[in-house]
Amino acid sequence: DAGITQSPRHKVTETGTPVTLRCHQTENHRYMYWYRQDPGHGLRLIHYSYGVKDTDKGEVSDGYSVSRSKTEDFLLTLESATSSQTSVYFCAISEGPGIGTEAFFGQGTRLTVV
Amino acid sequence: AQSVTQLGSHVSVSEGALVLLRCNYSSSVPPYLFWYVQYPNQGLQLLLKYTSAATLVKGINDFEAEFKKSETSFHLTKPSAHMSDAAEYFCAAQGGSEKLVFGKGMKLTVNP
Numbered sequence: 001d002a003g004i005t006q007s008p009r010h011k012v013t014e015t016g017t018p019v020t021l022r023c024h025q026t027e028n029h030r031y032m033y034w035y036r037q038d039p040g041h042g043l044r045l046i047h048y049s050y051g052v053k054d055t056d057k058g059e060v061s062d063g064y065s066v067s068r069s070k071t072e073d074f075l076l077t078l079e080s081a082t083s084s085q086t087s088v089y090f091c092a093i094s095e096g097p098g099i100g101t102e103a104f105f106g107q108g109t110r111l112t113v114v
Numbered sequence: 115a116q117s118v119t120q121l122g123s124h125v126s127v128s129e130g131a132l133v134l135l136r137c138n139y140s141s142s143v144p145p146y147l148f149w150y151v152q153y154p155n156q157g158l159q160l161l162l163k164y165t166s167a168a169t170l171v172k173g174i175n176d177f178e179a180e181f182k183k184s185e186t187s188f189h190l191t192k193p194s195a196h197m198s199d200a201a202e203y204f205c206a207a208q209g210g211s212e213k214l215v216f217g218k219g220m221k222l223t224v225n226p
Contacts, residue, residue, distance in 0.1 A: 033214070040123065042204060042218035058213065090157060102148060103214055105157035
């Protein structure tokens with residue numbers, strides 16, 4: 001299994017509070033992604049990173065920010081959590097697009113905003 | 115931009131029956147294509163991928179998928195369903211330097 005660890009695995013937080021989710025990899029892959037999974041929507045890309053300090057927005061980036069100060073860590077921050085951000089969040093890593101290599105996924109973080 | 119369509123959200127088959135999960139992509143350039151499986155409370159695992167080497171791709175657990183450029187399709191099949199195949203299946207596409215884009219997923223139920 002690819003070495004991807006997401007923390008925490010479960011979190012309940014209150015509306016308006018900041019929340020940070022962490023993704024840690026031991027594969028030295030260049031690309032890291034954050035997705036959210038919601039019923040009827042599949043997986044939607046929030047942000048991704050193609051290198052240290054190099055990040056870009058996905059299709060549902062509003063209300064989220066990311067940082068990548070080291071190759072192995074990719075942080076997702078909900079600056080002021082809302083109930084619409086209740087979801088399961090998945091981190092993924094890959095060697096990079098254009099190469100046809102697959103993405104490897106973490107186990108997910110279930111976030112509930114109350 | 116790349117998009118992936120999986121029509122419907124749920125399919126039910128009997129154990130031993132053929133499994134067919136449909137996937138269509140939209141792109142003027144044939145992309146890289148993937149099928150992932152997600153078991154309950156787990157992350158996604160790769161079943162198989164198409165990278166232009168062969169149009170019929172074999173994956174794990176007897177799954178296979180055929181790339182048809184003329185139909186912009188990459189349907190997933192398995193000749194005989196097993197109870198352990200019950201899961202959610204996602205088709206995904208990646209074109210050139212673009213991001214990986216997922217379909218909405220298809221939940222497979224296998225009835226005894």
